[in-house]
Amino acid sequence: xxxxxxxxxxxxxxxxxxxxxxxxxxxxxxxxxxxxxxxxxxxxxxxxxxxxxxxxxxxxxxxxxxxxxxxxxxxxxxxxxxxxxxxxxxxxxxxxxxxxxx
Numbered sequence: 758x759x760x761x762x763x764x765x766x767x768x769x770x771x772x773x774x775x776x777x778x779x780x781x782x783x784x785x786x787x788x789x790x791x792x793x794x795x796x797x798x799x800x801x802x803x804x805x806x807x808x809x810x811x812x813x814x815x816x817x818x819x820x821x822x823x824x825x826x827x828x829x830x831x832x833x834x835x836x837x838x839x840x841x842x843x844x845x846x847x848x849x850x851x852x853x854x855x856x857x858x859x
Contacts, residue, residue, distance in 0.1 A: 760844075790817075821845060 761773040770781040780797040790810035795803045807822040823841050825834050 819845070819848070 761775070763770055763772050765771075766780075768782075770783075772779050772781055782795045782797070784791050784793040790812075792808040792810060794806050794808065796806060797803050804826065805824065807820075807824070809820040811818050811820065821841065823838060829837070
């Protein structure tokens with residue numbers, strides 16, 4: 758819902774969201790489940806997004822931290838939380854649909 762399209766460009770990702778394209782740069786590939794990323798929302802404005810995948814029994818847990826930027830008004834922060842919540846629900850549905858006890 759949040760991302761209309763995603764494409765790879767010069768080692769980063771370009772994601773089309775309702776407000777327009779943003780650039781994502783992920784932490785280097787690692788074996789620790791670290792998926793931290795930086796979102797460039799406009800030239801010179803980069804937002805840090807910590808994210809981890811940790812094992813949990815036969816499955817895993819995704820830990821996503823939404824840090825509030827100091828100049829973001831309450832309404833925008835609430836909207837960001839709604840978008841992230843919806844995206845995480847969508848991701849959960851997709852992952853559960855493809856994981857049929859493989």
